[in-house]
Amino acid sequence: MKWKRSERLVDMTQHLLDSPHELIPLTFFSERYQSAKSSISEDLTIIKETFEKKGTGKLMTVTGAAGGVKYIPQMSxxxxxxxxxxxxxxxxxxxxxxxxxxxxxxxxxxxxxxxxxxxxxxxxxxxxxxxxxxxxxxxxxxxxxxxxxxxxxxxxxxxxxxxxxxxxxxxxxxxxxxxxxxxxxxxxxxxxxxxxxxxxxxxxxxxxxxxxxxxxxxxxxxxxxxxxxxxxxxxxxxxxxxxxxxxxxxxxxxxxxxxxxxxxxxxxxxxxxxx
The missing domain is CATH 3.40.50.2020 (Rossmann fold)
Structure with missing residues (x-):
């Protein structure tokens, strides 16, 4: 199944909201949506900017072999x-x-x-x-x-x-x-x-x-x-x-x-x- 970007954004956002403070490897999303890591990174940038703009929280990026992204809930x-x-x-x-x-x-x-x-x-x-x-x-x-x-x-x-x-x-x-x-x-x-x-x-x-x-x-x-x-x-x-x-x-x-x-x-x- 090939996911459209709009579908990926919705599903990724929901997954992040359901998994606060959990480090999620980029490979998890890449395999889930059968998409390149570069595309996943672009999607996460969109989500990160939206979270920060709306005061939903922040998306932290952890580099390295054991890296990934982590959603931190916050309120304005x-x-x-x-x-x-x-x-x-x-x-x-x-x-x-x-x-x-x-x-x-x-x-x-x-x-x-x-x-x-x-x-x-x-x-x-x-x-x-x-x-x-x-x-x-x-x-x-x-x-x-x-x-x-x-x-x-x-x-x-x-x-x-x-x-x-x-x-x-x-x-x-x-x-x-x-x-x-x-x-x-x-x-x-x-x-x-x-x-x-x-x-x-x-x-x-x-x-x-x-x-x-x-x-x-x-x-x-x-x-x-x-x-x-x-x-x-x-x-x-x-x-x-x-x-x-x-x-x-x-x-x-x-x-x-x-x-x-x-x-x-x-x-x-x-x-x-x-x-």
């Missing part, structure tokens, strides 16, 4: 700000207020389009870092972790509050909850990570950072390294926070249950060098 500052505004607008609705000053967020975490955008926002921030795995706590952090992992093309490990027989032998730690100051337990299967891996922590909400500190301790128990922290929403801090050098997209500044008002502002994504 304007697109990231649009995602943050959408998130803030959704979180500001008064009907999200729950007893105790909590916010209902399950519908946002279950929105695949929004989660995909949020995943790409965080993936843009950590694109240049060497990250091997993403860690989160069951259950609300899972959609965010999976969304980021999709764009970084790395696995997700899930920390649980209690051990499951299906996970085999586990490592458990006790940690102090930052908000309630209670002793709680975290459990992770020993097969989840390898020694020396670089780990990105993520969660849907962070108040004082106790959960993040607990996950950080688990990372150390596995002899791994903390590569970064990504938080969807952080609370306004009226006390010392237990972790630092994290990125957030939104900040919960004030909740008034009597007047049923919620004040949300931008998180520290740009302030902390997310872009």
């Amino acid at each position: 500052d304007a697109d990231i700000q649009n995602v943050m505004r959408t998130l803030i607008g959704e979180l500001s609705h008064s009907d999200r207020l729950l007893p105790g000053g909590y916010l209902f967020m399950a519908d946002l975490l279950g929105n695949p389009r929004l989660m995909n955008q949020i995943g790409k926002v965080f993936a843009s921030a950590f694109a240049e870092k060497d990250i091997d795995v993403i860690m989160t706590v069951a259950t609300k952090g899972i959609p965010i972790a999976n969304a980021i992992a999709r764009h970084l093309n790395i696995p997700v490990v899930i920390v649980r509050r209690d051990s499951k027989v299906t996970e085999g032998s586990t490592v458990s730690i006790n940690y102090v909850s930052g908000s309630t100051r209670r002793i709680q337990t975290m459990v992770l299967s020993k097969r989840s990570m390898l020694s020396g891996q670089n780990v990105l922590l993520t969660d849907d909400f962070m108040k004082a950072g106790g959960t993040m500190l607990g996950m950080k301790s688990l990372v150390e128990e596995f002899d791994c390294k903390l590569a970064g922290i990504a938080v969807l929403v952080e609370a306004e801090h009226h006390e010392d926070i237990l972790v630092d050098e994290y990125l957030s997209l939104a900040k919960l500044c004030e909740v008034n249950e009597k007047s049923r008002t919620i004040k949300i502002s931008e998180g520290n994504y740009f302030a902390e060098g997310g872009k």
Whole structure:
């Protein structure tokens, strides 16, 4: 089958988008389309220029015998700000207020389009870092972790509050909850990570950072390294926070249950060098 250039461009673009951060040899495309490498290089140049023009990401060329091309997902500052505004607008609705000053967020975490955008926002921030795995706590952090992992093309490990027989032998730690100051337990299967891996922590909400500190301790128990922290929403801090050098997209500044008002502002994504 002889592929037309237009057909090759469509198929190559889709393959690259489906394989972020994966080095793809030129011979793969050459054999796939039965085309000369020179033609493939011309096609990739068109895709590269289009990606950069539209803010889709960048296409890196690796030279040498083991070389090829690698697609790195990225978003422009304007697109990231649009995602943050959408998130803030959704979180500001008064009907999200729950007893105790909590916010209902399950519908946002279950929105695949929004989660995909949020995943790409965080993936843009950590694109240049060497990250091997993403860690989160069951259950609300899972959609965010999976969304980021999709764009970084790395696995997700899930920390649980209690051990499951299906996970085999586990490592458990006790940690102090930052908000309630209670002793709680975290459990992770020993097969989840390898020694020396670089780990990105993520969660849907962070108040004082106790959960993040607990996950950080688990990372150390596995002899791994903390590569970064990504938080969807952080609370306004009226006390010392237990972790630092994290990125957030939104900040919960004030909740008034009597007047049923919620004040949300931008998180520290740009302030902390997310872009």
